[in-house]
Amino acid sequence: MDTDPDMVLRATSLRRQLLFWRGGAVAFFVLACIVAIACARGGGWTGQKPHLAHLKLAGVIGANEQDNVDAIQKAADDATVKGLLLEVNSPGGAVTGGEVLHDAVAAFARRKPVVVSMGSVAASAGYMVSVPANRIFANRSTLTGSIGVILQSPDVSQLLDRVGVHVDELVSGPMKGQPSVVQPLSPQGREMLQGVITDLYGFFVTVVADGRHMPVERVRQLADGRPYTGQQALGLGLVDQIGSMADARQWLLKTAHLPTDAPVTDIGPEAARLNWRHWITGLLSAVPGGEILLKESSALDGAVAIWKL
The missing domain is CATH 3.90.226.10 (2-enoyl-CoA Hydratase; Chain A, domain 1)
Structure with a gap:
């Protein structure tokens, strides 16, 4: 038997890699079967039960x-x-x-x-x-x-002036370059943007008034942000x-x-992400080499480790 330390370490590493890929292949095969079954059932697990x-x-x-x-x-x-x-x-x-x-x-x-x-x-x-x-x-x-709307636009023009950088801005009309990161907001641009905010704010107030069955003026009193x-x-x-x-x-x-x-069925992309995580975790923990995959994913993605805890 070869007792050279380097050879022993290399053989151990190769066996571990083989176990890793075998476990991964089995896990993804089973996962594909689960997805196929879910699709065949229309993506849900409740059948026709209300x-x-x-x-x-x-x-x-x-x-x-x-x-x-x-x-x-x-x-x-x-x-x-x-x-x-x-x-x-x-x-x-x-x-x-x-x-x-x-x-x-x-x-x-x-x-x-x-x-x-x-x-x-x-x-x-x-x-x-x-x-x-x-x-x-x-x-x-x-x-x-x-209840309200906010629009923010940074202006770094003074900072650029201090470091000696000047930016030429060519526009097709006086409102096209408003707001601009490299130019101060003009009075006309401020008035134009305030009109946009006011319109969106009016929409917000209206949907609240409709949804809560309240007078518009009452909502405006509450809707100062x-x-x-x-x-x-x-x-x-x-x-x-x-x-x-x-x-x-x-x-x-x-x-x-x-x-x-x-029953209560989770829907939407957030539910789909959680289901995939549950399935993958369960599958990997049940196949040979799965614990290696779980450890690797934990090391690579802290969010997954927190979710598992």
Whole structure:
């Protein structure tokens, strides 16, 4: 037997690599089978049993929210979906993203009941998305409201002057270069941009007034950009009830005339990401060499390690 230390280490390394790739091949084969079965069943696991759909909106709302919009529309068209539990934990984001999500939730609410459960924050565009719901639940400490629009444009022209850099900017009209990072905002440009903000703000106020059945002037009094706690929002009529996700779920089950043990199915891209992670983790932990893959992924991606904990 060859007892050379280098040869022993090399042989051990080769065996480990072989085990790694064998485990990975088996895992991905099984995963492909699971995906094929899921697709054959239409992407769900509830069959034809009446159930609720749960959509989680977390983090900053982007300008492109088409995946979430598609998930809401698909749930609305599914006869076995009897209601939507919308979990919102977002500080807001793009006005366009908030608008399309708002419209999708409103369209769903015209056909089936929708309840919103607010997390630690559901403000600005996060609140815009919530207002079409039939009922809004918030925690006492939830930060919501912040009804308004903001546009920021940095100006580094003075910094460039200090370092001796001059930028020539050629535009087809006086408003084309407004705002500009390399030129100060002109009075005309400020007036033009304020008009854009005012128009978007008017849209925001209108959707809140429609969704909360409040006079527009009353909403304008509340819509100076400030956030409200859930307790404050309740007194102002911006939310309906102080309660948890479980409270919101029970309300929706009762409203949809479903039993208390009716299933709740996660929908949307966030649910798909979590399902993939669950499947991969479960598969890799059950095949030879899987523990190596899990350790490697933990070392490479701290977020995955935190999620597994």
